[in-house]
Amino acid sequence: MPENSAVLYLGIIRRTSLKPQLLISSLLKTLRAAWFLGVTFSAQNAMIVMAKCYGGKHRSCMELGKVKDEYGSGPAEIPSAPAGHEVLHSMRKKLGIRSSLKSDADLVALVEERLPVTAISALMEHGILEKEIYSVIVPRRTLQHRRARKEDLSREESDRAVRLARLAALTEKIFGDSKEGMLWLRSPKKRFHGRTPVDMMATETGSRLVEEALYQIDEGMAA
Numbered sequence: 001m002p003e004n005s006a007v008l009y010l011g012i013i014r015r016t017s018l019k020p021q022l023l024i025s026s027l028l029k030t031l032r033a034a035w036f037l038g039v040t041f042s043a044q045n046a047m048i049v050m051a052k053c054y055g056g057k058h059r060s061c062m063e064l065g066k067v068k069d070e071y072g073s074g075p076a077e078i079p080s081a082p083a084g085h086e087v088l089h090s091m092r093k094k095l096g097i098r099s100s101l102k103s104d105a106d107l108v109a110l111v112e113e114r115l116p117v118t119a120i121s122a123l124m125e126h127g128i129l130e131k132e133i134y135s136v137i138v139p140r141r142t143l144q145h146r147r148a149r150k151e152d153l154s155r156e157e158s159d160r161a162v163r164l165a166r167l168a169a170l171t172e173k174i175f176g177d178s179k180e181g182m183l184w185l186r187s188p189k190k191r192f193h194g195r196t197p198v199d200m201m202a203t204e205t206g207s208r209l210v211e212e213a214l215y216q217i218d219e220g221m222a223a
Contacts, residue, residue: 087169087173094126094168095110095165096118096119097110097115111158111159112155115157116153117146117150120137120153127168136198136202137161142157167211168182171184171214185198189213191213
């Protein structure tokens with residue numbers, strides 16, 4: 001996204017008061033939106049940006065270049081935002097995992113230990129189609145081989161399964177309905193040059209772009 005046209009959404013400017021809980025929530029949203037747009041902020045500078053926006057210097061958005069020049073510390077890679085408790089709980093169900101998931105560290109351990117092949121069946125029971133399993137996680141023939149030998153998924157396959165479960169859970173949370181969320185994931189998007197979000201999940205970079213789009217929707221930006 002070009003710096004001269006990119007915009008940073010700030011949820012705080014649509015509010016009429018700066019209640020403590022609102023300030024904290026808006027600060028976190030500002031930092032997250034900045035990360036996705038390639039700008040890093042200190043918490044102090046993010047608060048300054050919010051204060052200036054709230055004070056009327058900027059309206060519904062800010063030019064990223066101006067923000068970067070005044071407050072940013074340079075470009076940053078797009079990170080994967082930490083999964084919330086609701087998302088982790090949903091992922092646990094979608095993957096058929098018995099152990100609890102409390103943080104992203106648990107997801108890392110899950111991948112390193114390798115998921116059982118039954119995780120594929122659990123995903124399908126929660127609305128993931130066979131063709132999506134084959135295109136995103138594991139080819140049909142490889143899956144048949146693993147099932148016949150009762151083998152666990154490989155680490156790479158486990159990572160892709162967790163990635164798919166995460167984005168499906170996040171979409172469900174943001175849209176408030178699993179069917180609406182899956183409809184969005186399966187619909188071609190102009191920002192992805194006509195590809196669907198599910199198509200983009202075949203790579204880690206594509207998955208991060210899908211996650212970025214979801215957070216922009218959550219923050220009130222069109223996606």
